[in-house]
Amino acid sequence: MIRFESDYTQGAVPEIIERLAATNMEMTPGYGEDEYCESAREKIRSEINVPDADVHFLVGGTQTNLTFIASVLRPYQGVICADTGHINIHETGSIEACGHKLLTLPATDGKITAEQVAALNDGHYADPTFEHMTQPGMVYISQPTECGTLYSKAELTALSEVCRERGLTLYMDGARLGYSLACKRNDLTLSDIARLCDAFYIGGTKVGALFGEALVITKESCKKDFRYMMKQKGAMLAKGRLLGLQFDTLFTDGLYHRVSENAASLAEKIRGAFEEKGIELFFDSPTNQQFPVLTKEQYNTLAKDFVFCDWCRKGDRYVVRFCTSWATRVEDVEELVRAVEAL
Numbered sequence: 001m002i003r004f005e006s007d008y009t010q011g012a013v014p015e016i017i018e019r020l021a022a023t024n025m026e027m028t029p030g031y032g033e034d035e036y037c038e039s040a041r042e043k044i045r046s047e048i049n050v051p052d053a054d055v056h057f058l059v060g061g062t063q064t065n066l067t068f069i070a071s072v073l074r075p076y077q078g079v080i081c082a083d084t085g086h087i088n089i090h091e092t093g094s095i096e097a098c099g100h101k102l103l104t105l106p107a108t109d110g111k112i113t114a115e116q117v118a119a120l121n122d123g124h125y126a127d128p129t130f131e132h133m134t135q136p137g138m139v140y141i142s143q144p145t146e147c148g149t150l151y152s153k154a155e156l157t158a159l160s161e162v163c164r165e166r167g168l169t170l171y172m173d174g175a176r177l178g179y180s181l182a183c184k185r186n187d188l189t190l191s192d193i194a195r196l197c198d199a200f201y202i203g204g205t206k207v208g209a210l211f212g213e214a215l216v217i218t219k220e221s222c223k224k225d226f227r228y229m230m231k232q233k234g235a236m237l238a239k240g241r242l243l244g245l246q247f248d249t250l251f252t253d254g255l256y257h258r259v260s261e262n263a264a265s266l267a268e269k270i271r272g273a274f275e276e277k278g279i280e281l282f283f284d285s286p287t288n289q290q291f292p293v294l295t296k297e298q299y300n301t302l303a304k305d306f307v308f309c310d311w312c313r314k315g316d317r318y319v320v321r322f323c324t325s326w327a328t329r330v331e332d333v334e335e336l337v338r339a340v341e342a343l
């Protein structure tokens with residue numbers, strides 16, 4: 001079986017494994033205070049062009065989301081997000097478990113708009129009983145979205161302006177950020193994201209690392225005492241250098257971007273095969289996630305040789321997801337393309 005169900009089924013890029021082995025017996029301080037973490041921080045600050053950004057290394061995406069969100073919000077505040085957002089559908093109520101309500105908006109292809117955010121926020125304060133309701137305190141988005149779609153620079157700029165006008169923290173989940181940066185339709189740079197968002201994270205778990213995410217905080221009021229919250233939420237790894245070394249490697253000589261390009265280019269080939277066959281794509285995703293709509297016969301035929309993810313139903317047809325990654329092999333994609341052509 002050839003597996004396309006996710007982008008974290010394999011270990012790590014060889015450069016990381018080699019460097020972990022080479023430094024295995026070195027003795028360093030713990031909790032992210034080692035030279036490798038500091039080197040990675042400086043490389044990320046240079047890449048985003050924000051010299052005073054705080055950069056923290058955490059183990060996984062859900063942990064990063066709940067730790068940051070819990071650190072920013074007051075007990076009576078909630079998070080505005082898409083109804084399809086990862087924190088709403090795939091994190092087992094982690095944000096609610098921290099005491100914060102999710103204020104969901106109906107998404108279009110996984111995205112919410114500045115106009116929706118403004119309407120929700122302003123509607124809250126227009127209600128004479130607003131003090132009896134959850135106060136909006138943050139906007140959560142992801143790039144790419146759960147649907148593989150992208151926020152454009154214009155869309156992110158509009159969201160940023162609305163949030164700053166209303167005192168809302170804008171936070172971007174970047175679990176697959178490398179794959180969005182690598183695709184042809186993207187018009188955002190890491191520097192743009194750092195300028196427009198108050199905080200975001202650079203995903204490593206799904207983009208070449210064994211595990212780990214790099215949380216970048218640019219908003220001053222969000223920086224204070226964050227490491228206290230990391231410790232309380234179990235997010236401060238004792239062997240922190242294992243995280244720092246991985247990001248130091250990924251952000252050396254453009255490795256993070258190079259490995260991301262592999263996923264983006266091979267996803268294009270998969271998309272093209274389904275389009276040429278006349279098979280509908282449920283979302284117009286330009287990134288590493290592709291969502292063909294299959295008949296039962298097509299589903300069963302492909303399932304004989306390939307592993308993919310069930311997404312949802314569209315009438316009597318199956319919406320599935322094929323996912324490429326930094327490690328996807330050209331020959332595996334070519335075999336999938338041949339299988340699609342033969343449907």
